[in-house]
C-alpha cells in the first residue's frame with residue numbers, strides 16, 4: 203500500500219480540505235502503520251507500506267500568484283498538516299519543488315497525455331471559463347503534473363475530495379497508455395492509482411451557497427470555516443450561514459432541494475463521525491436556531507486542539523524547514539527508480 207496525496211499551499215486550510223481529504227490522510231497513516239506491523243510480525247519485511255504527503259507548490263504557479271505569499275503559505279500549510287495529525291516521523295512530508303522528479307516526470311508523461319483528455323477536465327473548464335486563450339500553459343497541463351505526482355511513487359491509494367477524482371482518473375489513463383505503449387512485455391512502469399474519496403464529506407459546500415464548493419479562492423471569508431478561525435469567528439460564520447425557513451426533516455429524503463440544509467447536516471455528520479440519518483434522528487423537527495449552535499460547538503471542539511498545535515508549530519520556522527528537507531530527501535530516494543525506468547522506457551539516453 204502506497205498512499206500519496208497533495209494540497210496546494212495557497213490560502214488557509216479550511217473545513218472542506220480537512221473533512222474531504224486531510225482527516226483521511228491521518229487515518230490512512232494509521233492503517234499503513236498497522237499493515238507494516240502485521241507484515242513485520244509475519245516476517246514479511248517492515249516498512250513496505252508508506253504514506254507520502256506533499257505541498258503542491260508547483261501547481262500553485264498555474265494561477266496568478268504572489269511569490270512571497272507562496273513561500274509563506276508553504277511553511278504555514280506544512281505546520282497546518284502537522285497540526286492536523288500528519289506525523290513527519292511516520293509519513294514522508296515534503297514540498298513538491300524540493301523534488302525535481304515531479305516536474306521531470308510531468309514532461310516525460312506529456313508525450314502520452316492527450317489534448318482531448320485535458321480539454322475535458324472540469325477544473326480546467328471552470329477555471330478558464332470563456333478565456334481559454336488567456337490561460338497559462340501550466341493551468342492546462344496541471345493534471346499531467348498531478349499524474350506525475352502519484353505515478354512517481356507507484357501510489358496505490360490517493361485520498362482526495364470528490365473534486366479531484368477526475369484528475370485521478372486521468373492519471374490512470376496516462377499510466378495505462380504509457381504502460382501499453384512503452385512497456386509491452388508485462389513489466390508495467392506505472393501502478394494504476396485508486397482515488398479514495400470519503401463516503402461523507404466528499405464535497406463540502408460554501409456556507410453562503412449550497413451549490414458552490416467550499417474553496418480557498420472564494421472571495422467571501424464567510425463562505426468557509428478556516429482551521430485557524432477562533433471560536434467567536436466560527437460561531438458567527440455558522441450563525442450567518444445561509445439556510446431556509448423550514449425545520450430539519452427527520453429523514454434524508456426531506457433534504458432534497460435544500461442544498462444549504464443538506465450541507466450543514468453533512469458537516470455535522472462528518473464531524474461527529476455519524477450518518478446523516480443519525481443526525482436527523484436527533485435534530486429532525488427542530489429549526490436552525492437550535493441546530494446551528496450545536497454545529498458551531500462541534501466545529502469549535504474539532505478545531506481547538508488543531509489551532510493550538512498550529513500556533514506552537516509556527517513559532518519554530520527552522521523546525522518546519524528541517525521537516526521539509528528530510529521529507530524531500532526521502533521522497534527523492536523513493537521516486538528515483540520510477541523516474542529512471544521512465545527515461546529508459548522512452549529510449550532517452552542519459553549515459
Ligand code: TYM
Nearest residue numbers: 208209210218219222223258351362363366404405406416
Ligand atoms: P486542493 O489544494 O484544492 O485541495 C486539497 C484537498 O482537499 C480536497 N477539497 C475538498 N474536499 C471536500 N470538500 C471541499 N469543499 C474541498 N475542497 C478541497 C481536495 O479534493 C483535495 O483532496 N490538485 C490538488 C492538489 C494535488 C494533488 C496531487 C492531490 C496536486 N497533486 C496529487 C492528490 C494527488 C488540489 O488543488 O487540491
